[in-house]
Amino acid sequence: MANKFAIITGASTGIGFELATLAAKDGYDILVVADEPLVEAAAADFKQFGTDVQSVEADLSTIEGVDRLLAAAGGRQIDLVCANAGRGLGHGFLDQSVADWRKVVDTNVVGTLYLLHKTLPAMVARNEGKVLVVGSIAGFIPGSFQAVYNGTKAFVDSFTDALRNELKESDGVTITTLMPGPVETEFFDRADMMDTSVGTNPNKSDPVDVAKDGWDALMAGKASIVSGWKNKLQVAAAHITPAAVLAEQHRKMAEPGTAD
Template identity: 60%
Template sequence: MATRPLALVTGASSGIGFELAHLCANNGFDLLIVADRPEIDAAADSLRGLGGATVEAVQVDLSTEEGVDTLLAAAKGRPVEALLANAGHGLGHAFLDQDWKAARHVVDTNITGTIYLIHKVGKEMRARKGGKILITGSVAGFTPGAFQAVYNGTKAFIDSFSHALRNELKDSGVTVTCLMPGATETEFFERAGMTDTKVGTAPKDDPADVAKTGFEAMMRGDGDVVHGLHNKLQTTVANVTPAAMLAEQHRKMAEPGSAKS
């Protein structure tokens, strides 16, 4: 019979999600990890045995309710003590030039699948009067994302949703923490088709450092955490800067070909 608490980590095949899973394993959790890519199996192999953790890996598309239901079935009725909802991806280029299905997949992964999973797991946590939820938002949610409009819009939703859910659960024993990283050295920009942009080629944060910031905030039960001084300054400035100016600034960082200019 399992005695260690179970952590469910989405988007765990690489980057921040993998590092979050690594931290969970080394801090007393067993793992149920998931991603929409086959690399999740290799990630699971590298995590097995860390700190005595057992690791179950699932490859599903979390943009769909069916994918989320398949993931939850893999828990086999075991309660999720920590939900680290990290799955998400971006999409570069101008909105009207994007493939609609690709843009829709960003929305369905970053928002629909994420909040469906939280709805299912969160209700069980509330019934047990305990649990921790970490949601990976982004500092991108503070800025109108010219040439990354759909992604930034989804993160604005997630940032806001996290704070609202935390307030609703404030007397329940369930904590909700929003991790808001900036540009991080992951596969995000390659997958989003943004390797020819200034933001895609600029120096980025270490995903292990970002994950540590988020994990520690989750364990403390903090409401939100922005990783890095530069990102904290960025969010502060964004709160007092006109939206049109923020969009123009973002354009200079995310417009295709801007890395060459």
């Protein structure tokens, strides 16, 4: 058993899988979670690095799912949390079912907040711990045809900034926000966005690179990191571009039927 323990959510594929790989390589025992059976195969892969690996299948859009994850930790001290689990949803808001958009809000916002609310007090009490929350540059852009998702990421980006300030006296606890742009993962397929320009764009970021950016920033105790120089430029432009213009630009990327 290693002397450091990490929880990584959404670890079956994509950024979460790569973050878990980095944690295991860095000597962390890890507890990985996803809402699909594939997390067990991912866990088997992580074991090659020689640390203890536990996996749990749980729906982190529910309080019960987060509680199930925490119960699997068995009361062990949690040194690091990567709150990566997230869900997207394409198409127009009025065309989405309540159940579908509620799942996005509950996964990206409620589940993330509840996980932090349960794990941070012990870190603050001992003034030691690291948290990585995966936000998005989508939080800076009104997301036409992806409105709920972008709204949840705006919440996450803002919330982590505020929480970081609230906990500034606990200088041994760091909260890092990773903000990637579009990444080559199953995200767009699961969000029903493979008929869009952004969903079929072959130039999306590699999750290996995004995870490495996030991990390096986390280890350095940085407040936030925008992954990729193009995304850094996009965020800078978003601060000075009118919201209506940003929304129209997003429409061209995310409106159904815009795929090349």
